[in-house]
Amino acid sequence: MSNDINKKTIIFKIEGMSCSSCAAIIGKKLNSIDGIINSNINIATEKGQVEYNNNLIDEKIIIKAIDDAGYRAVLEEDNKTEKITLKIAGMTCTACASRVEKTLNKLEGVINASVNFAVEKVTVEYDPQKIRLSQMKNKISDSGYELILEEEKSNDVDEDEVKMQKAKKTMLTSGFLSGAIMTLMVIHMFIIPIPVYLPIVALLGFPIIFGTGLHVHKASFKALKNKNPNMDVLVTLGSLPPYVIGLMGFFFPIQTFIEMATTIMTFHLIGKYLEVRAKGRASQAIKKLLQMGAKTAKIIVDGEEMEIPVKDLQVGDIMVVRPGEKIPTDGIVVDGNSLVDESMATGESMPVKREKGHEVIGATLNKQGLLKVEVTKIGKDTFLSQVIKMVEECQGSKVPIQEFADRVTGYFVPAIIIITFGTFISFNIFPEFHLRIIQWGSTFLPWVNPDLTPLTLAFITATAVLVISCPCALGLGTPTALMVGSGIGAEKGILIRNGEAIQTFKEVRAIAFDKTGTITKGKPEVTDLIMVDGVTVKDFLYYAGTIENGSEHPLAHSIVEKAKDEKIKLGEVIDFNAVVGMGVIGIIDGEGVLVGNRKLMKENNIAFEAYEEELIRLEEEAKTAMLLAKGNELLGIVAVADPIKEDSAQAIAELESMGIKTAMITGDNRRTAAAIGKKVGISHVISEVLPDGKVEEVVKLQEKYGTVAMVGDGINDAPALKQSNVGIAIGTGTDIAIEAADVTLVRGELTGIVSAIKLSRAIFKKIKENYFWAWFYNAIAIPVAMFGLLHPMIGAAAMAISSLNVVYNSLRLKKVDIEPSYKRA
Numbered sequence: 001m002s003n004d005i006n007k008k009t010i011i012f013k014i015e016g017m018s019c020s021s022c023a024a025i026i027g028k029k030l031n032s033i034d035g036i037i038n039s040n041i042n043i044a045t046e047k048g049q050v051e052y053n054n055n056l057i058d059e060k061i062i063i064k065a066i067d068d069a070g071y072r073a074v075l076e077e078d079n080k081t082e083k084i085t086l087k088i089a090g091m092t093c094t095a096c097a098s099r100v101e102k103t104l105n106k107l108e109g110v111i112n113a114s115v116n117f118a119v120e121k122v123t124v125e126y127d128p129q130k131i132r133l134s135q136m137k138n139k140i141s142d143s144g145y146e147l148i149l150e151e152e153k154s155n156d157v158d159e160d161e162v163k164m165q166k167a168k169k170t171m172l173t174s175g176f177l178s179g180a181i182m183t184l185m186v187i188h189m190f191i192i193p194i195p196v197y198l199p200i201v202a203l204l205g206f207p208i209i210f211g212t213g214l215h216v217h218k219a220s221f222k223a224l225k226n227k228n229p230n231m232d233v234l235v236t237l238g239s240l241p242p243y244v245i246g247l248m249g250f251f252f253p254i255q256t257f258i259e260m261a262t263t264i265m266t267f268h269l270i271g272k273y274l275e276v277r278a279k280g281r282a283s284q285a286i287k288k289l290l291q292m293g294a295k296t297a298k299i300i301v302d303g304e305e306m307e308i309p310v311k312d313l314q315v316g317d318i319m320v321v322r323p324g325e326k327i328p329t330d331g332i333v334v335d336g337n338s339l340v341d342e343s344m345a346t347g348e349s350m351p352v353k354r355e356k357g358h359e360v361i362g363a364t365l366n367k368q369g370l371l372k373v374e375v376t377k378i379g380k381d382t383f384l385s386q387v388i389k390m391v392e393e394c395q396g397s398k399v400p401i402q403e404f405a406d407r408v409t410g411y412f413v414p415a416i417i418i419i420t421f422g423t424f425i426s427f428n429i430f431p432e433f434h435l436r437i438i439q440w441g442s443t444f445l446p447w448v449n450p451d452l453t454p455l456t457l458a459f460i461t462a463t464a465v466l467v468i469s470c471p472c473a474l475g476l477g478t479p480t481a482l483m484v485g486s487g488i489g490a491e492k493g494i495l496i497r498n499g500e501a502i503q504t505f506k507e508v509r510a511i512a513f514d515k516t517g518t519i520t521k522g523k524p525e526v527t528d529l530i531m532v533d534g535v536t537v538k539d540f541l542y543y544a545g546t547i548e549n550g551s552e553h554p555l556a557h558s559i560v561e562k563a564k565d566e567k568i569k570l571g572e573v574i575d576f577n578a579v580v581g582m583g584v585i586g587i588i589d590g591e592g593v594l595v596g597n598r599k600l601m602k603e604n605n606i607a608f609e610a611y612e613e614e615l616i617r618l619e620e621e622a623k624t625a626m627l628l629a630k631g632n633e634l635l636g637i638v639a640v641a642d643p644i645k646e647d648s649a650q651a652i653a654e655l656e657s658m659g660i661k662t663a664m665i666t667g668d669n670r671r672t673a674a675a676i677g678k679k680v681g682i683s684h685v686i687s688e689v690l691p692d693g694k695v696e697e698v699v700k701l702q703e704k705y706g707t708v709a710m711v712g713d714g715i716n717d718a719p720a721l722k723q724s725n726v727g728i729a730i731g732t733g734t735d736i737a738i739e740a741a742d743v744t745l746v747r748g749e750l751t752g753i754v755s756a757i758k759l760s761r762a763i764f765k766k767i768k769e770n771y772f773w774a775w776f777y778n779a780i781a782i783p784v785a786m787f788g789l790l791h792p793m794i795g796a797a798a799m800a801i802s803s804l805n806v807v808y809n810s811l812r813l814k815k816v817d818i819e820p821s822y823k824r825a
Contacts, residue, residue: 030048083124305320493746510684
């Protein structure tokens with residue numbers, strides 16, 4: 001237990017990574033530090049997640065290790081303070097700016113305010129627990145100016161969009177200059193010699209190699225400095241030496257390679273732009289989730305309505321939500337009633353009724369009446385934030401199959417450099433052998449020229465080996481599939497917490513279900529009251545309702561509700577005690593009262609045998625029958641039924657058709673459990689199991705079937721969910737932050753399990769496809785390049801296409817149909 005207490009996790013952005021080798025370098029560096037438990041570096045999301053023992057190391061050591069590796073880590077801290085840049089209107093001189101600055105800095109909760117008069121903006125760092133933006137606005141207004149509560153666009157900038165625009169600008173610049181070089185080369189070689197051709201080409205190529213490509217060379221230098229070469233090193237070696245050798249043409253009559261150098265760099269930059277754009281599409285799920293939320297909220301302050309930014313809300317605020325407006329954040333209705341569209345959370349297409357006392361979810365749509373809602377959750381505690389957190393956790397995790405690919409990637413670039421130098425040396429030692437292959441290739445490959453000198457051919461061949469090799473495709477195979485797949489899951493109400501669950505899910509051979517709230521709706525109702533002669537309904541429900549009022553069990557709640565519906569005033573119970581696996585006992589009006597099963601009655605010497613046939617009949621009707629006794633006398637039987645979910649039978653039938661065995665683990669007696677199991681088609685019913693016995697039953701299933709998933713509510717079933725190979729939590733509404741589960745079904749439908757299994761299989765299939773194409777590409781391309789049959793320019797283009805193929809193959813996951821078959825029918 002102490003290890004769990006000392007274990008901490010941090011998530012951070014990583015700047016400076018260019019390929020999967022970079023991720024491998026950082027992971028290797030971190031895992032070498034004593035105190036690091038586990039580290040996951042995701043090249044696709046450019047984020048790192050590290051588990052560590054905070055008794056041995058702290059965050060500073062982790063950040064320093066990443067800095068030492070030549071990269072930069074930016075922590076995503078849960079700061080209490082916020083920083084925002086806002087526009088100020090009404091300032092006419094620097095004195096105005098000074099006045100505004102002083103006004104803000106005097107306010108309690110404002111840590112620092114800095115006004116820029118030239119752009120008429122103020123940057124404020126403040127504690128939202130102590131002061132609201134609306135309060136700052138009022139104070140500024142009192143001073144004669146106006147604080148515009150609209151955050152600057154720079155604070156809401158889409159990082160993917162910024163990266164894409166930057167990559168696009170770099171690509172276009174390089175493409176324009178490289179295009180000019182290629183045009184001049186064609187004119188010079190095939191139309192008319194250009195007298196100053198070499199100086200012109202050298203000048204046009206300089207901004208490409210040392211301008212748009214400078215960041216590549218810087219990354220290469222860092223990688224070599226840390227003795228961990230990455231893909232940037234391959235690109236640098238494929239572009240920088242050919243350019244420099246080309247400059248020697250000013251002094252010696254040699255073949256120049258400036259055109260080749262600039263084309264290689266340009267193809268690399270084109271590939272990077274397309275890769276950034278594709279990765280942006282792969283991460284759209286998070287963007288869509290972020291866009292779901294409302295931007296502003298109307299709250300009541302001192303009896304008046306005020307509109308404020310959602311981020312300015314605090315727990316306890318009363319929000320006013322009119323028809324057609326989004327509910328700004330999670331809360332509880334304190335006044336009004338309406339129909340609310342909760343499809344984005346629960347998948348239920350029909351609006352649901354919400355009235356006083358009901359919980360509502362942020363970002364859902366109020367369809368009908370005016371609601372007043374008290375804020376209960378803000379920021380990272382809200383439903384939407386929890387969904388985003390779980391999707392990000394999945395995207396930042398690793399699938400076990402990726403571990404092997406990561407190890408290979410770590411050796412890939414050094415191996416390619418060795419192969420490159422070996423090829424160059426072999427060409428010069430055995431030129432006849434290589435020339436024979438090149439002469440053969442020249443008969444059907446127009447870019448192969450056997451008339452060049454052996455040294456020139458050796459150089460071109462070695463360069464081709466460098467630029468054709470692509471470790472990025474290996475590194476992108478898993479994370480891009482996870483990004484797309486987890487996003488699809490979130491849209492369908494399937495939240496996958498980690499990548500390991502995806503690989504394990506496809507191997508599941510049996511699924512165990514909890515009954516209440518999983519197979520059934522979890523809202524039991526009283527169906528039968530059978531009383532001993534002389535006992536009235538009023539007396540029966542008085543004692544049953546009063547004793548059960550002390551219990552938190554759903555069955556008890558249904559009995560209490562029945563008594564209240566009959567307008568029976570309940571009494572008080574003393575010495576209340578819940579007897580595990582039997583029922584409840586207590587004292588009401590000086591007499592002992594018991595509600596429970598046969599075992600409880602036997603232990604208290606209460607005769608019930610005369611009603612055994614009634615008990616059996618009710619149990620065979622899939623009802624839970626409980627005996628009620630007062631003193632030493634039986635008062636009767638109360639039967640409760642929990643309606644089975646509409647989709648339970650269909651989901652279980654489809655799982656069985658997929659070759660997955662199903663089991664139900666319940667505390668119900670054998671007959672009731674068997675009746676429910678028969679209704680829904682469960683193949684293995686395990687009844688009369690105490691709460692702490694579920695783990696043992698899961699272990700037995702694992703021994704029999706191997707990989708077992710457990711489905712439950714994520715709270716009472718937490719130990720069993722942890723014991724299973726894949727824990728699946730049924731979460732509805734706001735109850736989705738279930739730490740014990742690997743997968744959460746937000747909508748609470750069992751058909752979500754079918755969709756989750758289909759999704760996991762589709763994701764894993766894409767991962768395997770990505771790895772196949774990455775390996776296939778390198779296995780074919782590298783030998784072809786080694787034999788001199790591939791021009792470096794073509795190799796550079798092929799390298800970019802290889803990475804893109806992997807990303808776009810992952811994007812094809814969006815076309816996969818994961819709906820259960822009965823829904824498609």
